[in-house]
Amino acid sequence: MNETAQIAAVHADDGHRFSKQSVDxxxxxxxxxxxGxxxxxxxxxxxxxxxxxxxQPNLRQVHLIHQELFEELAPKGFAVAPGALGENVTTVGLELLALPRGTRLHLGETAVVEVTGLRNPCSQIDDYQRGLLKELVGYDDAGTLVRRAGIMGVVHRGGTVHPxxxxxxxxxxEPHEALERV
Incomplete structure (x- = not known):
């Protein structure tokens, strides 16, 4: 467990827009x-x-992205702010993509989100910034498809969460199941 993991920002939008507004x-x-x-x-x-x-059951109730991704994209010419890719929770200090399916993330005092899988990004990302999709979906050296646009989860226990x-x-x-797209 990473003792420094925390919520960097939170976002919501009542419409089906690409980006979400930062909220308190x-x-x-x-x-x-x-x-909301x-x-x-x-x-x-x-x-x-x-x-x-x-x-179908909603396995995509909460979208989380690690702030470190935005920092990796910046030297490549992409300016991505928290909430811009539609996530609800921007994290810092946690390797989200390395978590196994079924991991429970305890957010704040009471909330618990259970990880269901990887976000499968769509071409709207290139409408936001041309070429960004290629940075978020690609292949590793072994030819395996790699998705880096965050993870999805369901709310196991409710609560209020803040930056x-x-x-x-x-x-x-164990045995742990690797994340697949949901």
Whole structure:
């Protein structure tokens, strides 16, 4: 567990827009997600998934991205601010992409988000900044597809979270399952 992991910023938007507005706090509701956010609900809220099957469970209630990603992108000419890629929670000091499926992230005093998988970024990212999608989705030296646009989770236990709140990591029992896209 990383003792320095914390929430850098929080974001929400009641519409299906690409970026989310920074807010002072988020209210996480168990089984539903971020109160007041367009992706709030027990069933899928992402428009493309609703068209396929609106009864699917919502495994994308909370989107988290690590602030270190923005710092890696800056020298390549990309200026990405927290919330710009549509995340609800921007973290710092935590290797989100290395977490196994089922990890529980304790955010602040009471909230718990269970990690369900990787965000699968779409071409809208290139509308935001041309060439950014190629930086967020690519292949490693072994030819394996790598997604770097954050992780998704469901709210296991509700609560209010603020920038500066600590994040505690609770790993699932082994064997650990690598994250796949959700």
């Amino acid at each position: 706090f988020l209210e996480l509701v168990a089984g539903h997600g971020v109160a 956010d367009a992706h709030y609900g027990t069933t899928v809220q992402h428009r493309s998934r609703v068209r396929v099957d609106p009864t 500066g709140d600590r994040i505690a990591v609770e790993l699932p029992e």
